[in-house]
Amino acid sequence: MSIAIRNIKKRFGQFNALNDISLDIPTGELVALLGPSGCGKTTLLRIIAGMELPDSGSIAFHGEDTTEKHTRERQVGFVFQHYALFRHMSVFDNVAFGLTVRPRASRPSKEEIRQRVMDLLKLVQLDWLAERYPHELSGGQRQRIALARALAVEPKVLLLDEPFGALDTKVRKELRRWLRRLHDEIHVTSVFVTHDQDEAMEVSDRVVVMNSGKIEQIGSPDEVYHSPATPFVYQFVGNVNLFHGRVHEGWARIGAMDIPAPDLGQATDAPAIAYVRPHDIWITREREGELCVPAVVKDISRIGSLVRVELEDEDHNEIQAELTRSGAQHLQLNAGEKVFVCPRNVKVFLEPGK
Amino acid sequence: MSNANVTAPIPRNIATREATWVRWLLIAITLVFLTAFLFVPLLSVFVEALRNGVDAYWEALKEPDALSAIKLTVLVAVIAVPLNLVFGLAAAWAIAKFEFRGKSLLITLIDLPFSVSPVIAGLVYVLLFGLQGWMGPWLAEHDIQLIFAVPGLVLATLFVTFPFIARELIPLMQEQGKEEEEAAVSLGASGWQTFWHVTLPNVKWGLLYGVILCNARAMGEFGAVSVVSGHIRGFTNTMPLHVEVLYNEYNFVAAFAVASLLALLALVTLIAKTWVEWHTQRERSAAH
């Protein structure tokens, strides 16, 4: 089931939650809505689910307009950050709920319901918990039950609102891999909201980066990470170094470096910002080519398999570089040492608002 | 009852909203029900009191028996409320700031007077101190009269208002924990200093809330004081008892006139209570 979102606008009082959002989600894809809190991602998800009405615009499921349809008629499965399990019902009754509330004519028999619930509990690997109550379960187990409950109604679309946000790091990582595998098995069109870039990168087929009620970029995780479309995406997805400079007829001058900026051929002596990922900063003891600037090593810290090096150039700009352990061992850097830093894959944008 | 946050924002969520006609129907039923059971009775007190005009109303209130009933009611409350206040603070301090066995039993026992009929509350004191009671002969010998006298009224009032302040303070002080007090003690404050400068300011609104409710009940109690009073006009009749006497004498206007003072007290109580709740909520939201 594909979803077509057209020109959705939504205001809450003075606050512009969604500003003319259009988005196509193809059948069977797992799409992440990624953005900081307040960017409108949850509002968009709730509009898709029919829990909020947009001020204008339309939503179509598989070509059929559903903008005016009530949540219960949309056949969406919704998974909440805090699970929203029914506390007074056993795990079994929670998962069976969506089937037992159907009108008598379309309600499966008791035996069929039992069968389907047990199948789903097996799918989420928790069939041994059927008779327990939610408060007896761990957070990760609760979220898997919430997912089974959402899947029980055979939704056309699965919507997940920060599904791992309330879990601790280890469980979160396990669960998102598991969700990815599950999606590969059942292929239901899924949209999930997250503010965690790693989560979006690891789980989704496509990432929609949102900011201030607008879509900044739509693309595969690789595209979003390696060719960010806007400065916001650069800063939000992954760590980044930022340099101020000026751009003139396709060339940017950042400090002592001249960097090609072919996208900005029209600009004449305009203020610009250049972005470089820390792992795209090379550190050498001798100058290698034009695109290197002298800098001083300030601090070296080891974070897992990476070594993070803090440097400062001659204009006192802070530069962050990331090396692999073996790379760092090879270099044998010391704090206070004078080196050269050579940025690669520099992306230049015009400074916004100037 | 708990001063809960009842002004949660009304959601505009369309998935969890009833149809408009259902909403209006439910609001209408609620208002009709509350009108018949709450508003009309309250209003009728004032209408009946003023039935024969303002002069008759004032005459009823200026009558010596009415005046002495007012004085007696205030006297009883002035004795009973502070005693229960001291008890409430002591009980809350022991229960909220310390761990000991039998605590939940103690809390249940403090709540006990709420589940005892006021008439039985009066009865127990008659059995203890009445002429036929356990201590009756001894008291008579020493010419001490408790029952059918002011001390009996105070005792019965103490009983029925016993849990009010403790019940407000215990959960509040439990919620606040004892870290601030421990900090104060570790900084060298004495027990009294800690209590006056740390504990009391933290519970002042809850305390006020409890005092307001306790006072309303103390001034308005009827069943318990009715048993121990003996209904001696001008001597042991509190305002509620005086209302009964006047009513049974078919002196309706006077009965409602005195009743209207009690109704005003109730309104003041409600306003003060709402005001305290508003303050508590404001302080809470400021703290977060």
Added chain:
Amino acid sequence: MIKKHSILPGFGPALGFTIFYLSLVVLIPLSALFLKSATLGWEQFWATVTAPRVLASYKLSFGTALIAALINAVFGLLVAWVLVRYNFIGKRVVDALVDLPFALPTAVAGIALTAIYADNGWIGQYLAAQGIKVAYTPLGIVVALTFIGLPFVVRTVQPVLADLDREVEEAAASLGATRWQTISRVIFPTIMPALLTGFALAFARAVGEYGSVIFIAGNMPMVSEIAPLLIITKLEQFQYAEATAIAVVMLIASFILLLAINLLQWWSRRRLA
């Protein structure tokens, strides 16, 4: 009572005073009640509490209290729902006035309700025209007890309803439940413990209520004479032992109710932790 170590002072005096005061005001007087009833002897006690007039008063007190508590459960839930979920003009005033029965002295409530529900009263005249007599009948007692018990239900249910997790309702809607299914199968079971507690509190209060009832009841022996009134009648006839016997039965019923309320709250805390 064994105390764990604490650096805070004052435990001994505070607890000592609490227990002393509790004993003096509540425990010793209440135990006097049981001691007095023991002087009767079992047979006499039984004869007293099973006398037709006493049985009739128990039946009336517990019966009318039960009906009033049921009315309060229904309307109290409705009032709490409307106050938490809907907006309308004057809501804050209505919300504050719900506590009126807590604040209004019972005697005042009694005469006011009698005045309006009497055959010539504001509301009573219309009911009388339909052949419904309220004042001076058991129905009047139900009216008074409903007035007394209302805030117990509203104020126990209201906070639970306000704390209810919105997402749970949205989850039910997204799973295809109609609004009524969501209310009856998801919301209602969640507030049930609070509703039962409020019901039990209103019932317990109504059983022992005296002040508001005696004006409206008519107080006819065997018909509209409540148990607390019978206690007072026995007292006025100096039949102390009999009054005590009637009181002991009521007190035990209250204790059972109190126990039930505590068990209920313990159970729901455990279940819905």
